[in-house]
Amino acid sequence: MYDRSTQVDRSADSINFGIGQPDFALLPHALMRRVAAERFAEGDTELLNYGFPQGDGRFRWALADFLSRGYCGPVPPQQLMITAGASQALNLLCTLLTRPGDTVFVEEPSYFLALRIFQEDHRLNAVPVPTDEHGLEPAAVKEALTRHNPTFLYTIPTYQNPTGRTLPHSRRQELLALAEKHDFLIVADEVYHLLDFGTPPPAPFAFAADSGRALSLGSFSKILAPGLRLGWVQTSAQRARQFAASGLVDSGGGLNQFTSNLVRVALEGGGQRDYLDGLRREYRQRVQAMDAALHKHIGDRATWTLPRGGFFFWLTCAESLDTTALLAAAASANVGFLPGPRCSSVNGLSHCLRLCFAHYAIPEIEEGIRRLGQVFDSIQ
Numbered sequence: 001m002y003d004r005s006t007q008v009d010r011s012a013d014s015i016n017f018g019i020g021q022p023d024f025a026l027l028p029h030a031l032m033r034r035v036a037a038e039r040f041a042e043g044d045t046e047l048l049n050y051g052f053p054q055g056d057g058r059f060r061w062a063l064a065d066f067l068s069r070g071y072c073g074p075v076p077p078q079q080l081m082i083t084a085g086a087s088q089a090l091n092l093l094c095t096l097l098t099r100p101g102d103t104v105f106v107e108e109p110s111y112f113l114a115l116r117i118f119q120e121d122h123r124l125n126a127v128p129v130p131t132d133e134h135g136l137e138p139a140a141v142k143e144a145l146t147r148h149n150p151t152f153l154y155t156i157p158t159y160q161n162p163t164g165r166t167l168p169h170s171r172r173q174e175l176l177a178l179a180e181k182h183d184f185l186i187v188a189d190e191v192y193h194l195l196d197f198g199t200p201p202p203a204p205f206a207f208a209a210d211s212g213r214a215l216s217l218g219s220f221s222k223i224l225a226p227g228l229r230l231g232w233v234q235t236s237a238q239r240a241r242q243f244a245a246s247g248l249v250d251s252g253g254g255l256n257q258f259t260s261n262l263v264r265v266a267l268e269g270g271g272q273r274d275y276l277d278g279l280r281r282e283y284r285q286r287v288q289a290m291d292a293a294l295h296k297h298i299g300d301r302a303t304w305t306l307p308r309g310g311f312f313f314w315l316t317c318a319e320s321l322d323t324t325a326l327l328a329a330a331a332s333a334n335v336g337f338l339p340g341p342r343c344s345s346v347n348g349l350s351h352c353l354r355l356c357f358a359h360y361a362i363p364e365i366e367e368g369i370r371r372l373g374q375v376f377d378s379i380q
Protein backbone atom coordinates (compact mmCIF):
# COMPACT_ATOMS: atom_id res chain seq x y z
CA MET A 1 0.00 0.00 0.00
CA TYR A 2 1.40 3.40 -1.00
CA ASP A 3 1.25 6.08 1.68
CA ARG A 4 0.87 9.42 -0.06
CA SER A 5 1.79 11.47 3.02
CA THR A 6 5.39 10.32 3.25
CA GLN A 7 6.20 8.75 -0.11
CA VAL A 8 7.18 5.53 1.62
CA ASP A 9 5.86 2.20 0.45
CA ARG A 10 3.91 0.57 3.29
CA SER A 11 4.87 -2.93 2.30
CA ALA A 12 5.09 -5.68 4.89
CA ASP A 13 8.57 -4.90 6.15
CA SER A 14 8.38 -1.14 6.06
CA ILE A 15 8.21 0.82 9.33
CA ASN A 16 6.92 4.29 8.60
CA PHE A 17 7.04 6.67 11.57
CA GLY A 18 5.57 9.30 9.24
CA ILE A 19 2.13 7.80 9.74
CA GLY A 20 0.40 9.93 12.40
CA GLN A 21 -2.43 7.51 13.10
CA PRO A 22 -3.33 5.18 15.95
CA ASP A 23 -2.13 1.59 15.81
CA PHE A 24 -4.72 -0.45 13.86
CA ALA A 25 -4.26 -3.26 16.43
CA LEU A 26 -5.43 -0.97 19.25
CA LEU A 27 -8.66 0.17 17.60
CA PRO A 28 -11.73 -0.46 19.85
CA HIS A 29 -13.53 -3.17 17.88
CA ALA A 30 -15.08 -4.94 20.88
CA LEU A 31 -16.21 -1.72 22.54
CA MET A 32 -17.84 -0.38 19.37
CA ARG A 33 -19.57 -3.70 18.67
CA ARG A 34 -20.98 -3.70 22.19
CA VAL A 35 -22.21 -0.09 22.18
CA ALA A 36 -23.71 -0.47 18.69
CA ALA A 37 -25.72 -3.48 19.89
CA GLU A 38 -26.86 -1.58 22.98
CA ARG A 39 -27.84 1.48 20.98
CA PHE A 40 -29.79 -0.50 18.38
CA ALA A 41 -31.54 -2.32 21.22
CA GLU A 42 -32.95 1.00 22.43
CA GLY A 43 -35.18 0.69 19.39
CA ASP A 44 -36.01 4.32 18.46
CA THR A 45 -35.81 5.87 15.02
CA GLU A 46 -33.55 8.80 15.98
CA LEU A 47 -30.40 6.82 15.31
CA LEU A 48 -30.94 6.62 11.56
CA ASN A 49 -32.68 9.92 11.02
CA TYR A 50 -31.31 13.36 10.15
CA GLY A 51 -29.79 14.80 13.30
CA PHE A 52 -30.43 18.00 15.29
CA PRO A 53 -28.29 20.77 13.69
CA GLN A 54 -25.95 21.39 16.67
CA GLY A 55 -25.65 17.66 17.31
CA ASP A 56 -27.72 15.07 19.14
CA GLY A 57 -28.84 16.48 22.51
CA ARG A 58 -28.20 13.39 24.64
CA PHE A 59 -24.78 12.98 23.05
CA ARG A 60 -23.82 16.61 23.69
CA TRP A 61 -24.82 16.24 27.36
CA ALA A 62 -22.77 13.06 27.69
CA LEU A 63 -19.82 14.68 25.90
CA ALA A 64 -20.04 17.79 28.11
CA ASP A 65 -19.90 15.56 31.19
CA PHE A 66 -16.91 13.59 29.81
CA LEU A 67 -15.04 16.78 28.90
CA SER A 68 -15.80 18.46 32.23
CA ARG A 69 -14.06 15.54 33.95
CA GLY A 70 -11.20 15.38 31.45
CA TYR A 71 -10.57 19.14 31.46
CA CYS A 72 -11.16 19.45 35.24
CA GLY A 73 -13.63 22.30 34.75
CA PRO A 74 -17.17 22.87 33.53
CA VAL A 75 -18.04 22.41 29.85
CA PRO A 76 -21.60 23.61 29.07
CA PRO A 77 -23.33 21.46 26.42
CA GLN A 78 -24.71 24.65 24.84
CA GLN A 79 -21.15 25.50 23.77
CA LEU A 80 -20.68 22.22 21.90
CA MET A 81 -21.38 21.75 18.20
CA ILE A 82 -20.83 18.22 16.92
CA THR A 83 -18.68 17.78 13.82
CA ALA A 84 -17.42 14.97 11.61
CA GLY A 85 -13.90 15.41 13.04
CA ALA A 86 -11.43 18.26 13.51
CA SER A 87 -10.52 18.42 9.80
CA GLN A 88 -14.13 18.91 8.84
CA ALA A 89 -14.52 21.54 11.56
CA LEU A 90 -11.48 23.41 10.23
CA ASN A 91 -12.99 23.32 6.78
CA LEU A 92 -16.37 24.55 8.04
CA LEU A 93 -14.89 27.45 9.94
CA CYS A 94 -12.80 28.50 6.94
CA THR A 95 -15.95 28.39 4.81
CA LEU A 96 -17.95 30.47 7.27
CA LEU A 97 -15.35 32.92 8.57
CA THR A 98 -12.89 33.54 5.72
CA ARG A 99 -12.65 34.53 2.08
CA PRO A 100 -9.74 33.65 -0.29
CA GLY A 101 -6.80 35.96 0.37
CA ASP A 102 -7.61 36.48 4.07
CA THR A 103 -4.69 36.14 6.47
CA VAL A 104 -4.42 33.48 9.15
CA PHE A 105 -1.50 33.02 11.54
CA VAL A 106 -0.07 29.51 11.82
CA GLU A 107 2.61 28.04 14.03
CA GLU A 108 5.96 27.27 12.43
CA PRO A 109 5.91 24.23 12.33
CA SER A 110 2.26 23.18 12.21
CA TYR A 111 -0.01 20.27 11.30
CA PHE A 112 0.74 19.75 7.62
CA LEU A 113 -2.80 18.92 6.53
CA ALA A 114 -4.31 21.94 8.29
CA LEU A 115 -1.85 23.99 6.24
CA ARG A 116 -3.25 22.34 3.11
CA ILE A 117 -6.83 23.13 4.12
CA PHE A 118 -5.88 26.79 4.62
CA GLN A 119 -3.51 27.31 1.71
CA GLU A 120 -4.79 25.00 -1.01
CA ASP A 121 -8.48 24.40 -0.28
CA HIS A 122 -9.34 27.92 0.92
CA ARG A 123 -6.53 29.98 -0.66
CA LEU A 124 -5.78 31.76 2.59
CA ASN A 125 -2.59 33.66 3.26
CA ALA A 126 -0.98 31.52 6.00
CA VAL A 127 1.59 33.62 7.85
CA PRO A 128 4.05 31.56 9.93
CA VAL A 129 4.77 32.64 13.50
CA PRO A 130 7.91 31.23 15.14
CA THR A 131 7.71 28.82 18.06
CA ASP A 132 10.29 27.82 20.66
CA GLU A 133 10.53 24.84 23.03
CA HIS A 134 7.37 26.11 24.82
CA GLY A 135 5.37 26.60 21.63
CA LEU A 136 4.06 29.83 20.16
CA GLU A 137 5.96 32.96 21.23
CA PRO A 138 3.55 35.78 22.17
CA ALA A 139 6.25 38.38 21.35
CA ALA A 140 6.46 36.95 17.81
CA VAL A 141 2.66 37.11 17.48
CA LYS A 142 2.78 40.74 18.64
CA GLU A 143 5.46 41.50 16.08
CA ALA A 144 3.49 39.82 13.26
CA LEU A 145 0.43 41.86 14.27
CA THR A 146 2.28 45.06 13.37
CA ARG A 147 2.27 43.85 9.73
CA HIS A 148 -0.87 41.70 9.42
CA ASN A 149 -4.51 41.66 10.36
CA PRO A 150 -5.39 37.95 10.77
CA THR A 151 -8.91 36.54 10.81
CA PHE A 152 -7.68 33.86 13.16
CA LEU A 153 -4.60 32.30 14.69
CA TYR A 154 -4.41 28.52 14.38
CA THR A 155 -2.60 26.84 17.24
CA ILE A 156 -2.18 23.27 18.49
CA PRO A 157 -1.41 24.25 22.08
CA THR A 158 -1.07 20.85 23.73
CA TYR A 159 1.26 18.02 22.63
CA GLN A 160 1.56 19.80 19.33
CA ASN A 161 1.64 18.13 15.94
CA PRO A 162 4.50 17.92 14.95
CA THR A 163 6.68 19.01 17.92
CA GLY A 164 4.89 17.42 20.89
CA ARG A 165 5.31 20.70 22.80
CA THR A 166 2.79 22.30 25.14
CA LEU A 167 2.06 26.00 25.53
CA PRO A 168 2.30 27.16 29.18
CA HIS A 169 -0.69 28.75 30.90
CA SER A 170 0.88 32.23 30.98
CA ARG A 171 1.38 32.25 27.20
CA ARG A 172 -2.22 31.13 26.67
CA GLN A 173 -3.35 34.15 28.70
CA GLU A 174 -1.06 36.47 26.73
CA LEU A 175 -2.45 35.20 23.42
CA LEU A 176 -6.03 35.67 24.61
CA ALA A 177 -5.20 39.26 25.61
CA LEU A 178 -3.70 39.88 22.16
CA ALA A 179 -6.77 38.37 20.46
CA GLU A 180 -8.98 40.73 22.48
CA LYS A 181 -6.86 43.78 21.77
CA HIS A 182 -6.40 43.10 18.03
CA ASP A 183 -9.79 41.55 17.38
CA PHE A 184 -8.93 38.12 16.02
CA LEU A 185 -10.05 34.61 16.89
CA ILE A 186 -7.84 31.89 18.38
CA VAL A 187 -8.61 28.53 16.76
CA ALA A 188 -7.16 26.02 19.20
CA ASP A 189 -6.84 22.52 17.79
CA GLU A 190 -6.96 20.58 21.07
CA VAL A 191 -7.26 17.06 19.65
CA TYR A 192 -4.37 15.77 21.83
CA HIS A 193 -5.38 17.53 25.06
CA LEU A 194 -6.85 14.42 26.70
CA LEU A 195 -3.94 12.22 25.66
CA ASP A 196 -1.54 13.04 28.51
CA PHE A 197 0.73 10.37 29.98
CA GLY A 198 0.42 11.33 33.63
CA THR A 199 0.79 15.06 34.14
CA PRO A 200 -2.32 17.00 33.11
CA PRO A 201 -1.60 19.91 30.72
CA PRO A 202 -2.59 23.55 31.37
CA ALA A 203 -6.30 24.41 31.06
CA PRO A 204 -7.51 24.19 27.45
CA PHE A 205 -8.48 27.21 25.34
CA ALA A 206 -11.93 25.61 25.43
CA PHE A 207 -12.43 27.41 28.77
CA ALA A 208 -12.20 30.76 26.96
CA ALA A 209 -14.91 29.74 24.47
CA ASP A 210 -17.56 31.87 26.15
CA SER A 211 -15.57 35.06 25.53
CA GLY A 212 -15.92 34.47 21.79
CA ARG A 213 -12.13 34.93 21.44
CA ALA A 214 -11.23 31.23 21.39
CA LEU A 215 -12.72 28.30 19.56
CA SER A 216 -11.61 24.81 20.55
CA LEU A 217 -11.56 21.79 18.23
CA GLY A 218 -11.80 18.28 19.66
CA SER A 219 -11.96 14.84 18.09
CA PHE A 220 -12.50 11.18 18.86
CA SER A 221 -9.88 10.28 16.23
CA LYS A 222 -7.02 10.16 18.75
CA ILE A 223 -8.92 8.94 21.81
CA LEU A 224 -11.25 6.34 20.25
CA ALA A 225 -11.10 5.73 16.49
CA PRO A 226 -10.49 7.95 13.44
CA GLY A 227 -12.92 5.98 11.27
CA LEU A 228 -15.79 7.21 13.43
CA ARG A 229 -15.31 10.69 11.93
CA LEU A 230 -16.62 12.34 15.08
CA GLY A 231 -15.47 15.52 16.77
CA TRP A 232 -16.72 18.76 18.26
CA VAL A 233 -16.24 22.49 18.33
CA GLN A 234 -16.47 24.27 21.64
CA THR A 235 -17.32 27.92 21.13
CA SER A 236 -19.68 30.60 22.39
CA ALA A 237 -23.32 29.50 22.30
CA GLN A 238 -23.94 32.24 19.75
CA ARG A 239 -21.23 31.01 17.37
CA ALA A 240 -22.32 27.39 17.84
CA ARG A 241 -25.77 28.43 16.63
CA GLN A 242 -24.17 30.28 13.68
CA PHE A 243 -22.30 27.13 12.64
CA ALA A 244 -25.42 25.03 13.08
CA ALA A 245 -27.30 27.40 10.77
CA SER A 246 -24.86 26.91 7.88
CA GLY A 247 -26.12 25.64 4.54
CA LEU A 248 -24.11 22.44 5.02
CA VAL A 249 -25.91 21.58 8.24
CA ASP A 250 -29.28 22.85 7.08
CA SER A 251 -29.09 20.51 4.12
CA GLY A 252 -27.54 17.45 5.78
CA GLY A 253 -28.65 17.76 9.39
CA GLY A 254 -26.40 17.29 12.44
CA LEU A 255 -22.91 16.34 11.29
CA ASN A 256 -22.65 12.83 12.59
CA GLN A 257 -25.94 11.58 13.96
CA PHE A 258 -25.34 7.86 13.61
CA THR A 259 -21.86 7.64 15.10
CA SER A 260 -22.56 10.11 17.88
CA ASN A 261 -25.46 7.94 18.98
CA LEU A 262 -23.14 4.96 19.37
CA VAL A 263 -20.37 6.90 21.05
CA ARG A 264 -22.90 8.34 23.50
CA VAL A 265 -23.34 4.83 24.92
CA ALA A 266 -19.53 4.49 25.25
CA LEU A 267 -19.42 7.80 27.14
CA GLU A 268 -22.32 7.05 29.47
CA GLY A 269 -21.21 3.50 30.25
CA GLY A 270 -17.56 4.40 30.97
CA GLY A 271 -16.22 2.45 27.96
CA GLN A 272 -14.59 5.56 26.47
CA ARG A 273 -12.92 6.44 29.78
CA ASP A 274 -11.51 2.93 30.24
CA TYR A 275 -10.32 2.74 26.64
CA LEU A 276 -8.55 6.09 26.94
CA ASP A 277 -6.85 5.01 30.18
CA GLY A 278 -5.54 1.94 28.33
CA LEU A 279 -4.25 4.06 25.45
CA ARG A 280 -2.41 6.36 27.85
CA ARG A 281 -0.72 3.36 29.50
CA GLU A 282 0.27 1.86 26.15
CA TYR A 283 1.55 5.11 24.61
CA ARG A 284 3.53 5.97 27.75
CA GLN A 285 5.48 2.73 27.27
CA ARG A 286 5.96 3.39 23.56
CA VAL A 287 7.33 6.87 24.28
CA GLN A 288 9.86 5.41 26.69
CA ALA A 289 10.84 2.73 24.16
CA MET A 290 11.32 5.26 21.35
CA ASP A 291 13.29 7.60 23.59
CA ALA A 292 15.61 4.78 24.67
CA ALA A 293 16.07 3.62 21.06
CA LEU A 294 16.80 7.18 19.91
CA HIS A 295 19.48 7.55 22.60
CA LYS A 296 20.99 4.23 21.55
CA HIS A 297 20.92 4.62 17.75
CA ILE A 298 20.79 8.36 17.00
CA GLY A 299 22.57 9.74 20.07
CA ASP A 300 23.90 13.26 19.73
CA ARG A 301 23.15 13.48 16.01
CA ALA A 302 19.78 15.04 16.89
CA THR A 303 18.10 16.71 19.86
CA TRP A 304 14.57 16.13 21.10
CA THR A 305 12.44 16.43 24.22
CA LEU A 306 10.46 13.62 25.77
CA PRO A 307 6.77 14.02 24.82
CA ARG A 308 4.39 14.15 27.81
CA GLY A 309 1.39 13.26 25.65
CA GLY A 310 0.11 13.14 22.09
CA PHE A 311 1.71 11.18 19.25
CA PHE A 312 5.04 12.72 18.26
CA PHE A 313 8.77 13.18 18.73
CA TRP A 314 10.35 16.10 16.88
CA LEU A 315 14.02 15.72 16.05
CA THR A 316 16.26 18.68 15.34
CA CYS A 317 19.40 17.61 13.46
CA ALA A 318 22.50 19.48 12.29
CA GLU A 319 21.58 22.56 10.20
CA SER A 320 23.38 21.03 7.20
CA LEU A 321 21.21 17.89 7.16
CA ASP A 322 18.40 17.81 4.58
CA THR A 323 15.70 15.50 5.97
CA THR A 324 13.89 15.33 2.61
CA ALA A 325 17.03 13.81 1.08
CA LEU A 326 17.43 11.66 4.20
CA LEU A 327 13.93 10.25 3.60
CA ALA A 328 14.98 8.94 0.20
CA ALA A 329 17.88 7.09 1.84
CA ALA A 330 15.56 5.88 4.59
CA ALA A 331 13.12 4.41 2.05
CA SER A 332 15.78 1.95 0.89
CA ALA A 333 16.29 0.92 4.51
CA ASN A 334 12.49 0.38 4.85
CA VAL A 335 11.98 3.11 7.42
CA GLY A 336 10.08 6.39 7.11
CA PHE A 337 9.34 9.68 8.89
CA LEU A 338 7.80 13.05 8.08
CA PRO A 339 10.48 15.53 6.95
CA GLY A 340 10.38 19.00 8.54
CA PRO A 341 9.47 20.98 5.38
CA ARG A 342 6.14 19.12 5.18
CA CYS A 343 5.21 20.78 8.48
CA SER A 344 6.25 24.26 7.39
CA SER A 345 4.01 26.77 5.61
CA VAL A 346 7.12 28.19 3.91
CA ASN A 347 8.98 24.96 3.10
CA GLY A 348 11.49 25.56 5.92
CA LEU A 349 12.80 23.39 8.79
CA SER A 350 14.70 21.11 6.42
CA HIS A 351 16.93 19.89 9.29
CA CYS A 352 13.97 18.63 11.40
CA LEU A 353 11.78 15.54 11.25
CA ARG A 354 8.70 14.11 12.95
CA LEU A 355 8.39 10.58 14.32
CA CYS A 356 5.05 9.11 15.45
CA PHE A 357 5.32 6.66 18.35
CA ALA A 358 1.60 5.73 18.39
CA HIS A 359 1.32 3.64 15.24
CA TYR A 360 3.71 0.76 16.00
CA ALA A 361 4.21 -1.65 18.88
CA ILE A 362 7.48 -1.58 20.83
CA PRO A 363 9.38 -4.24 18.81
CA GLU A 364 8.72 -2.29 15.57
CA ILE A 365 9.65 0.98 17.26
CA GLU A 366 12.99 -0.49 18.34
CA GLU A 367 13.66 -2.03 14.94
CA GLY A 368 12.59 1.13 13.05
CA ILE A 369 14.85 3.40 15.10
CA ARG A 370 17.72 0.92 14.66
CA ARG A 371 17.22 1.23 10.88
CA LEU A 372 17.07 5.01 11.15
CA GLY A 373 20.37 4.97 13.04
CA GLN A 374 21.92 3.03 10.14
CA VAL A 375 20.59 5.61 7.69
CA PHE A 376 22.27 8.35 9.75
CA ASP A 377 25.49 6.25 9.76
CA SER A 378 25.35 5.93 5.98
CA ILE A 379 25.32 9.70 5.36
CA GLN A 380 28.15 10.60 7.75
Ligand SMILES: Cc1ncc(COP(=O)(O)O)c(C=O)c1O
Nearest residue numbers: 085086087111161189219221231
Ligand atom coordinates in the same frame (compact mmCIF):
# COMPACT_ATOMS: atom_id res chain seq x y z
C1 LIG B 1 -3.48 18.61 15.07
C2 LIG B 1 -4.45 17.74 14.34
N1 LIG B 1 -5.65 18.23 14.01
C3 LIG B 1 -6.55 17.48 13.36
C4 LIG B 1 -6.27 16.18 12.99
C5 LIG B 1 -7.30 15.40 12.24
O1 LIG B 1 -8.37 15.18 13.10
P1 LIG B 1 -9.70 14.44 12.61
O2 LIG B 1 -9.37 13.02 12.36
O3 LIG B 1 -10.64 14.63 13.76
O4 LIG B 1 -10.18 15.13 11.39
C6 LIG B 1 -5.04 15.64 13.31
C7 LIG B 1 -4.70 14.26 12.89
O5 LIG B 1 -3.56 13.91 12.69
C8 LIG B 1 -4.10 16.43 14.00
O6 LIG B 1 -2.89 15.97 14.33
